[in-house]
Structure formats: structure tokens, C-alpha cells
Amino acid sequence: MLIHNLYFKNFRNYSEQEITFTNGINILVGSNGQGKTNVLEGIYYLLMGKSYRVNQESELIYWGQKNFYLRANFEAYERKYCLESYYEKGKKAIKINQLACQKLSEYVGMINVVFFTPDDLNIIKSGPLERRRFIDLLLIQVKPAHISLLNTYIRILKQKSILLKRSLNKAAANDQLLVWNEQLLETGSRVIRNRYEMTEKLQNQCGKMFSKVFGCHENMDLQYVSLGRKSLDEALAYFPEALEKQRDAEIERRAVLVGPHRDDIIVNINGRSARYYASQGQQRSLVLCLKLAEMEIINKEKEEYPILLLDDVLSELDEGRREYLMEYISNSNKQTMITTTDLGQIEKQKDPAVYIVKQGTIRRES
Ligand SMILES: Nc1ncnc2c1ncn2[C@@H]1O[C@H](COP(=O)(O)OP(=O)(O)OP(=O)(O)O)[C@@H](O)[C@H]1O
Ligand SMILES: [Mg+2]
Incomplete structure (x- = not known):
């Protein structure tokens, strides 16, 4: 499963931005508070119909604005899907390939995603x-x-x-x-x-x-x-x-x-x-195991790997575990987005796409 590009309008600290992803490893690098996690949140929101971090959609609107809009092109089983999400005044409108969607169950699970965030430590703690x-x-992802x-x-x-x-x-x-x-x-x-x-x-x-x-x-x-x-x-x-x-x-x-x-x-x-x-x-390694197990279960049941979102995961792991993780994501067809403040942690990888995230703008470096 793949995401080809993502367009934001008034989402979190992005007033307007488009980003095109590569099919392999995508690295979002930048200092704290620049908008790296917000990119992952946008992808997750489109696919799951909910934010991972907040219950109120209004918190996702760029401060001072009235609405937000997200659009992304996905691919699964050699089919293409354009997902759009618009939110204003307590109402959200979702479209798949230009057709309006009424219920979460109509699209959640169509394209799968596994999200690893530092907050996931709470699963154990x-x-x-x-x-x-x-x-x-x-369960929702494999069994809508x-x-x-x-x-x-x-x-x-x-x-x-x-x-x-x-x-x-x-x-x-x-x-x-x-x-x-x-x-x-x-x-x-x-x-x-x-x-x-x-x-x-x-x-x-x-x-x-x-x-x-x-x-x-x-x-x-x-x-x-x-x-x-x-x-x-x-x-x-x-x-x-x-x-x-x-x-x-x-x-x-x-x-x-x-x-x-x-x-x-x-x-x-x-x-x-x-x-x-x-x-x-x-505890961190346990969560990592749970998330990678999720990847494998979804791949087994859906016959394609989900998109993997890794938010600030590398800084928390020791070298051996970091290497294991990087090897895992480099093997077979797993599209991965990784956020980091330090590119040095991932230098050894082959041909990742690197994006510099700075104050709500994204620039592809390589
Ligand atoms: N609704 C919003 N409108 C405008 N800006 C927002 C909104 N919500 C959050 N922000 C800002 O977005 C910025 C970036 O947040 P994000 O969590 O993506 O940073 P990050 O690059 O992942 O940083 P870190 O490395 O610390 O995790 C923060 O400075 C935050 O204040
Ligand atoms: Mg972050």
C-alpha cells in the first residue's frame, strides 16, 4: 500500500503545502516544533478518520482559520484512490474518488496504516x-x-x-x-x-x-x-x-x-x-514489537504491507534495535515515513527521500 502525495490546506501549522512521497523510505527531518509529526497526523487522519492526538477536529485547523482540507493519492492492489477530507464548523466531508462517504466503515481499512509514536508507550504503561x-x-483495520x-x-x-x-x-x-x-x-x-x-x-x-x-x-x-x-x-x-x-x-x-x-x-x-x-x-522495544507485529498481521490478512509511520522512534532505541528496525523497513515492499531531528541516525540507508521541514514548509532535499 502506498501514498503518492499529500496536499494540506490550513491543517495544523501548514497553511498550504504539497508533498510527493517515494515508494520506499521517506525521512522528514527538522528541529523541534517545525511540523514533522503534523505530516504523519495528516496521513493518519485521512486513513482512519480520526486524529491520533486529539478528539476535537477544530484543534487541527490552522490557528485563525475556519476550516481545513486534506487530499492524498493512495494505491493498493494496483488500484488508485484519491481521499479528501474537509472540516468546517463541526462537520466533516469525506470523499473517495470524488464520491461522498457517509460512514467510517466505508473507507477505514481500505488502505492500512501502522503508526508508531512516542505516546504509544502508554500501551504498556x-x-x-x-x-x-x-x-x-x-481489528478495525483488518475487519471493518x-x-x-x-x-x-x-x-x-x-x-x-x-x-x-x-x-x-x-x-x-x-x-x-x-x-x-x-x-x-x-x-x-x-x-x-x-x-x-x-x-x-x-x-x-x-x-x-x-x-x-x-x-x-x-x-x-x-x-x-x-x-x-x-x-x-x-x-x-x-x-x-x-x-x-x-x-x-x-x-x-x-x-x-x-x-x-x-x-x-x-x-x-x-x-x-x-x-x-x-x-x-x-517498554519501548515491546511497543516496537507490537507495531511490527501489526505490520505482519495486516500483510498476512490483506496481502500487502500497510504504510508505516514512525514518529521520532530512532532517538529512543539503542544501536542494535535501531539497526534491526532499519533492516526491517528496508526489506520488501514497505513504504515508510520517519521523522527525526538528526539525519545522522539514518545515514547508512540506501536512497531514502529526505525532506527538510521548517516552520510549516517542506522541501525535498534528495
Ligand atoms: N492548529 C494549529 N495551528 C497552527 N499551528 C499549530 C497547530 N497545532 C499545532 N501547531 C504547531 O505546529 C508545530 C509543529 O508541530 P509538530 O508536532 O508537527 O512538530 P515536530 O516537527 O514533530 O516537532 P518535534 O520534533 O518536537 O516532535 C508546533 O510548533 C505547534 O505549535
Ligand atoms: Mg514530532
């Missing part, structure tokens, strides 16, 4: 929400139906939560809860199944890559845990029982206590929780 988000974003499944689950969750918050007596709440629990069980079970299956794929891929990134003496282990159960069958079997058992507690606490919105993925390194015991460098 932060709470379960970050890990559920990570697995859902991967996961978007509507999640939306349905969230809608049921909201309705059940409203009921719990306003129910005055236990008997009345009980009857209505049965209805919502039935739906929660049906949709929630499908969410749980998707996530268990994807975690298993990640585990298989990470296992292979981990020894190369870390050396063969260490191992990593990923385990999806739903309702405190480590296997899919156990979790699904226990789900109706858990809903039943927690009914009184849910009414009392006025909160939805059972379901995949409370699940987690346990990440262990050498048998111990990476969240609590891994060093900062180990």
Missing part, C-alpha cells in the same frame, strides 16, 4: 483502556465490521447505564435490565471473541520478532483477559453467569460492571508484568 484501544484499532460492532456495544452500554442511573426501585430495574443484558451478552461476546483472536495472532507474531529485537534470552507474552478469564471459551461460558451475579451490585452502584469494556491485555516480559517491571527501554 497506562491502564487497560489504552490496550483495548490498541487492539480495537488493529468491528467498527459497527463496537458502536452497537457502546450504544447498549450507554442505555444500560442510563437505566441504572435513573432506576428508582429494584424490581422495575430488574425487568428492564434483563432486556439490556441480553443484548449486552450477544454483542459483548462478539467483541470478546474478536479481541481474543487478535491477541493470539499478535502473540504469535511478537514471539517471533521479540527474540530478534531483544536477544534470545528474553520472552514476551500477551494474554487477553475478559471477566478475569484467560481463555475465550471460559470467558464466554462465564459471561451470562457474571451478568446474573453482578445484577444487584450494578443496581446498587448504578454502574455497568460486567462486559468487555472492563477487559485488559496482560503484557508480560520474562513472566512478569511489563507495566510494572519492564525498564523504559524494554
Whole structure:
């Protein structure tokens, strides 16, 4: 999968800019605060319909302006796609090859992207929400139906939560809860199944890559845990029982206590929780493994590599890991965008396209 060019108008610190990419390695170099990450954010926004960094689209508009516009030409399976995104006053319009798109699921997953940012350390360091988000974003890319499944689950969750918050007596709440629990069980079970299956794929891929990134003496282990159960069958079997058992507690606490919105993925390194015991460098390498595993899973399922966006990744890795990563991206057909403040870290690479980013302008150097 490829991006050929990107045009910005009033996006972040770019008033107007066009950039043409090469099919191999593209390096965006510049001092801090010049607009390197903003380029990657633009690509990600077009493909995923959301920013990685902010929830409010208005923050993406060039300060003092009223709207932004992004356009890029992509290629996948020898077909060409022109994606456009326009945002103004709370409304966004998306077009694929000049045709308006209504739903995210109509285009997300068409061209895949893997984004590595320094903030991704939170996948290991932060709470379960970050890990559920990570697995859902991967699922959405390979299985776009996961978007509507999640939306349905969230809608049921909201309705059940409203009921719990306003129910005055236990008997009345009980009857209505049965209805919502039935739906929660049906949709929630499908969410749980998707996530268990994807975690298993990640585990298989990470296992292979981990020894190369870390050396063969260490191992990593990923385990999806739903309702405190480590296997899919156990979790699904226990789900109706858990809903039943927690009914009184849910009414009392006025909160939805059972379901995949409370699940987690346990990440262990050498048998111990990476969240609590891994060093900062180990945590970074774990995230790198997860991202490269994402590349491999998408390639396996879609038969083409996704576009790889690496934001400031090199400065955080030691030399051995940096070399492994550069070798990985140089092999086979992977189009990669790398941002860096120091070109010296990538000098050895063959024929990368280098772009100088300075105060919201981009100039190709080689
Ligand atoms: N909506 C906006 N309008 C105008 N400028 C913005 C907007 N949002 C962010 N900026 C500015 O964009 C600049 C570039 O941001 P970006 O994150 O791309 O920098 P960077 O080159 O990746 O820097 P670093 O090396 O520090 O990561 C920042 O100085 C920021 O103040
Ligand atoms: Mg940056």
C-alpha cells in the first residue's frame, strides 16, 4: 500500500503545502516544533478518520482559520484512490474518488496504516483502556465490521447505564435490565471473541520478532483477559453467569460492571508484568514489537504491507534495535515515513527521500 502525495490546506501549522512521497523510505527531518509529526497526523487522519492526538477536529485547523482540507493519492492492489477530507464548523466531508462517504466503515481499512509514536508507550504503561484501544484499532483495520460492532456495544452500554442511573426501585430495574443484558451478552461476546483472536495472532507474531529485537534470552507474552478469564471459551461460558451475579451490585452502584469494556491485555516480559517491571527501554522495544507485529498481521490478512509511520522512534532505541528496525523497513515492499531531528541516525540507508521541514514548509532535499 502506498501514498503518492499529500496536499494540506490550513491543517495544523501548514497553511498550504504539497508533498510527493517515494515508494520506499521517506525521512522528514527538522528541529523541534517545525511540523514533522503534523505530516504523519495528516496521513493518519485521512486513513482512519480520526486524529491520533486529539478528539476535537477544530484543534487541527490552522490557528485563525475556519476550516481545513486534506487530499492524498493512495494505491493498493494496483488500484488508485484519491481521499479528501474537509472540516468546517463541526462537520466533516469525506470523499473517495470524488464520491461522498457517509460512514467510517466505508473507507477505514481500505488502505492500512501502522503508526508508531512516542505516546504509544502508554500501551504498556497506562491502564487497560489504552490496550483495548490498541487492539480495537488493529481489528478495525483488518475487519471493518468491528467498527459497527463496537458502536452497537457502546450504544447498549450507554442505555444500560442510563437505566441504572435513573432506576428508582429494584424490581422495575430488574425487568428492564434483563432486556439490556441480553443484548449486552450477544454483542459483548462478539467483541470478546474478536479481541481474543487478535491477541493470539499478535502473540504469535511478537514471539517471533521479540527474540530478534531483544536477544534470545528474553520472552514476551500477551494474554487477553475478559471477566478475569484467560481463555475465550471460559470467558464466554462465564459471561451470562457474571451478568446474573453482578445484577444487584450494578443496581446498587448504578454502574455497568460486567462486559468487555472492563477487559485488559496482560503484557508480560520474562513472566512478569511489563507495566510494572519492564525498564523504559524494554517498554519501548515491546511497543516496537507490537507495531511490527501489526505490520505482519495486516500483510498476512490483506496481502500487502500497510504504510508505516514512525514518529521520532530512532532517538529512543539503542544501536542494535535501531539497526534491526532499519533492516526491517528496508526489506520488501514497505513504504515508510520517519521523522527525526538528526539525519545522522539514518545515514547508512540506501536512497531514502529526505525532506527538510521548517516552520510549516517542506522541501525535498534528495
Ligand atoms: N492548529 C494549529 N495551528 C497552527 N499551528 C499549530 C497547530 N497545532 C499545532 N501547531 C504547531 O505546529 C508545530 C509543529 O508541530 P509538530 O508536532 O508537527 O512538530 P515536530 O516537527 O514533530 O516537532 P518535534 O520534533 O518536537 O516532535 C508546533 O510548533 C505547534 O505549535
Ligand atoms: Mg514530532
